[in-house]
Amino acid sequence: MDDHADITEAAAALKTGGLVILPTETVYGLAADAGDAQAVAKVFEAKGRPAFNPLIAHVADITTARRIAVFEARAEALVARFWPGPLTLVLPLADEAAVCDLARAGLDTVAVRAPGHPMARALLQVFGGPLVAPSANRSGRPSPTTFADAWEETGGAATAGLDGGPCVIGLESTVVALLDRPRLLRPGAVTRAEIEAVIGPLAEAQADAKRSPGRLTRHYAPTLPLRLDVEEPRADEVWLGFGPRGGAGFNLSAEGDLAEAAANLFAYLRAADRADGATGIAVAPIPDTGLGEAINDRLRRAAGFVG
Ligand code: TXA
Ligand code: MG
Numbered sequence: 576m577d578d579h580a581d582i583t584e585a586a587a588a589l590k591t592g593g594l595v596i597l598p599t600e601t602v603y604g605l606a607a608d609a610g611d612a613q614a615v616a617k618v619f620e621a622k623g624r625p626a627f628n629p630l631i632a633h634v635a636d637i638t639t640a641r642r643i644a645v646f647e648a649r650a651e652a653l654v655a656r657f658w659p660g661p662l663t664l665v666l667p668l669a670d671e672a673a674v675c676d677l678a679r680a681g682l683d684t685v686a687v688r689a690p691g692h693p694m695a696r697a698l699l700q701v702f703g704g705p706l707v708a709p710s711a712n713r714s715g716r717p718s719p720t721t722f723a724d725a726w727e728e729t730g731g732a733a734t735a736g737l738d739g740g741p742c743v744i745g746l747e748s749t750v751v752a753l754l755d756r757p758r759l760l761r762p763g764a765v766t767r768a769e770i771e772a773v774i775g776p777l778a779e780a781q782a783d784a785k786r787s788p789g790r791l792t793r794h795y796a797p798t799l800p801l802r803l804d805v806e807e808p809r810a811d812e813v814w815l816g817f818g819p820r821g822g823a824g825f826n827l828s829a830e831g832d833l834a835e836a837a838a839n840l841f842a843y844l845r846a847a848d849r850a851d852g853a854t855g856i857a858v859a860p861i862p863d864t865g866l867g868e869a870i871n872d873r874l875r876r877a878a879g880f881v882g
Contacts, residue, residue, distance in 0.1 A: 578694065581737055586701040588734040594618060596725045597698065597708050598739025599633075599690040601661045601747050601764055602718035602841070603725035604708030605733065606633070606698075612675040615707055619677070621732030624714040629680035630707035631663050631748070632673075632687050635699035640687045643673045643705055649774045650753050654689070656773050659696060661744055661764035663688040665752035678707045688748055694739040710747060717795050717841040717877065720745045724845060745838035746869050751777065762869040764837070794876040795841070797848040797856060801878040805857035813847040817859040827859075833866040840870060844877065 585595045589606065592614040597606040605621060607614035609632045619626055634640045637654050644650075644666035653662060668674070668685045679685055687705075690696065699706060710718035711725040719725035722738040730736060749763030751770060759767060759777040771777055799813075808814035816822040818831040825843045827836035847856045858874055861867050 578697070581735075582694065582697050582701055585698055585735045585737055589702055589706065593734030594621065594732050595698070596711055596722065596730060596733045596736035597695055597706070598692050598722065598737055598742065599695045599708070600692045600742060601690070601744045602720055602742055603711040603722065604633070605711040605729045606706045606708040609674045609678050609705040609707045610672055612677050615675055615678045617732060618707060618709065621729045622709060622712070622714045624709065626677065627680050629682055629686065630678045630709050632678065632685055632705040633695070633699060633708045634687055634689050634705050635696060636689055639705065640689060643668070643670045644685050644687050645669050647753065649757060652773050653751070653770065657765055659689040659691040661691070661748040663748045663750045665750060665754065665760065667754065673705055674707070684752075684754060686750065692739055694737050698737065715793055715796055717797060717844045718747060720838070720841045724842070743838065745840060745842070746866070746873065749869070762872045764866070764869065766865045767868060768865065793879055795873045796877045796879070797844045799848055799853060800855045801874070802855060802857045803874055803878050804860045806859070808857035809855070811852070811854045812857040813850045813853045813855075815843055815847060815856060815858045817861055821859050827861070833862070833870065836861065837866050837870055840873065
């Protein structure tokens with residue numbers, strides 16, 4: 576496959592209002608020109624996403640980000656440390672045209688992230704402006720971590736797709752709002768401790784739910800019911816184990832490695848969902864430290880505990 580030709584073709588599709596399946600280091604996205612309201616509307620439609628849930632503007636670099644959002648000292652410190660990479664910042668909006676109203680769900684803030692995946696970076700550079708790219712799943716479903724899963728979810732709405740291999744991280748970016756006090760809106764691939772080491776304590780999102788509209792709905796859910804913190808699965812359940820006692824089937828990480836578990840999580844939820852004769856999915860306890868906070872967040876939402 577010729578990556579350069581594919582990227583040129585994908586950029587051309589985006590310029591004419593098309594949608595593109597985009598690999599990132601976290602999960603696959605469904606990309607559109609952030610300034611093109613019609614293209615952005617197609618993204619909401621393909622995902623079945625409620626229009627009150629805003630999208631992330633993906634950028635090639637810090638310079639582009641500074642054009643669309645207002646950066647202050649803490650934002651600068653965070654991007655110097657974590658970009659390109661799996662951190663999204665919610666900041667005051669600087670340029671209304673670059674990221675259309677629909678993409679922001681009418682808010683006067685914008686979420687920005689510079690992804691680290693080489694294909695995403697190449698596409699953003701060739702395209703030259705911000706791209707919205709929500710996870711490529713239909714709304715409420717697990718995020719896709721392979722090209723095949725992304726294509727199955729929303730490929731029907733895409734004009735082009737880039738196969739960048741399996742996502743190395745497998746969990747979405749961490750979302751931090753820097754509007755008043757720094758707040759953790761979504762735990763993710765960069766841990767709370769890593770962020771607090773740069774800007775100090777993070778407040779919780781709950782106190783400010785309106786600022787984090789996407790957190791209000793059930794998310795990441797397979798079709799089968801999910802039970803959490805299960806040490807002994809029932810005979811009719813698929814077990815997602817963790818650690819040396821986690822069995823040989825779908826063990827998220829036999830070594831108890833949270834990064835490996837994060838990378839396997841969504842793909843295993845999908846595979847468990849397809850298992851013959853299963854009536855449910857049971858998940859072993861996952862420690863709540865480091866990346867475990869984001870894994871447990873996704874599991875609780877997949878099981879239907881939202882708030
Ligand atoms: O890792 C990721 O971030 C992936 C890859 C493809 O880049 N993208 C992703 O996008 O997870 P999405 O749309 O599935 O999740 C974006 C999250 C949602 O929870 C949304 O509510 C929140 O970011 N968000 C976006 N703009 C916001 C804003 N202005 N204020 C508060 N939350 C915002
Ligand atoms: Mg998503």
